[in-house]
Amino acid sequence: MIISAKYLMTGDGKTVLEDKAVVTGSDGKIRKIGSKEELIKEYPEEEVKEYGDATILPGLCDMHAHLGYWYSQPDSFNYGPQLIMLYALQHAQAAFERGITSVRDMSSAHGVCKNLKLAAEKGFITIPKITHTDTGICMTGGHAWEEVEQVDGPWEVRKEIRKQVRDGAEWVKVLTTHRSHIPELTQEELDAAVDECHRRGIKCGVHAGTNPGIQMCIDAGFDTIEHATFMTLDHAKQMAEKGIAWTPTIMAYTLLYDICKEKMENHAGAPVNDPVMQKEIKDYQYFEPAYKAYRDNFKAFYDTGVTVIAGTDMVMYQSPLLPLPRELQYMVEYGITPVQAIQTATSNPAKVLGVEDQRGLIKEGLDADILVVGGNLSEDITRLNDVKLVTMDGKRVFEDGIRYVGTSNMFM
Ligand SMILES: [Zn+2]
Incomplete structure (x- = not known):
């Protein structure tokens, strides 16, 4: 296939x-980049797709997905293992409509992602x-304890990581703060988590939003810090120096702010000792400064x-599935260029995942994970909403x- 357009963004920023x-x-790789005429001459047998005023770029990567996060469904009692798998499957396939061709899942129900990958390898599904x-x-009792594994002490941390690696985990996710300035896991526990992961040759990301939790995670040496909502300029400098990547998740916190702001407005005048109102006030008190911090x-x-x-x-019920274009739009609204924003969803993720020799750029020899959007994306990030081809x-x-996720080789 020859894909041609006026603009080509390589993904290098x-x-x-x-x-x-x-x-x-x-072989599924990018064979060559050149002028359309040159490529047609060299590969006359290839189908030519001419998009005109459009931009070719690498398929995007969502670095903080929860494909199997079913806990917030109002009928959660219906969610057994089979329904959870189907939920995760439709979540995963929604990615293609956003131009996403890879995701890092940062905690789903046990075994969900492993089984999705197995099904894809067997040719049952395309994800x-x-x-x-x-x-x-x-x-124990820490952030999201109802949905994740609870451990106490460095040896329990290590044991849980060993179990997860045994069961196929490719990364480890730790959670250590929750809307207060009290850090949850101790420095010793955080250090043990990073040491155990790195000793086993895998990387680890940590949910940390407040201080001093963020500094403790920098000191422990996690590979990525998720959210880091209330980090300081000094934290960012330290992370740059130590090679710790930052997943801001601006969209998530902004959406939560918008939701609780609307709820507060709807309940204006309700007594403040009403328990529903109290929860809304508490949410608002966290998400308003969070949104502003980003x-x-x-x-x-x-x-x-x-x-x-x-x-x-x-993770919220009815929240949009993998709205990565909106996340990138926030980054541009907050001051970086569209070309820089695209790098945060293409070559930067590939480097953090250690697959930069396979994907993340439009480059000869890399996987042909290609997105085409209408218009000049380098001037207008919202062009990401006009997906032509993935x-x-x-x-x-x-x-x-139209999604093309059918199978053909299941029994071959
Ligand atoms: Zn998360």
């Missing part, structure tokens, strides 16, 4: 080429490329050189509003 085309090979943790790890500090933190990776973290390993998975 700076390069936009004009009037280029990409030819994909039968994005998944890198996944198992279920998250927190202290809005006011994102650009300064980005400018420290910390590696920013885009993630959506959608290929994964050179195969079309989404085009003109």
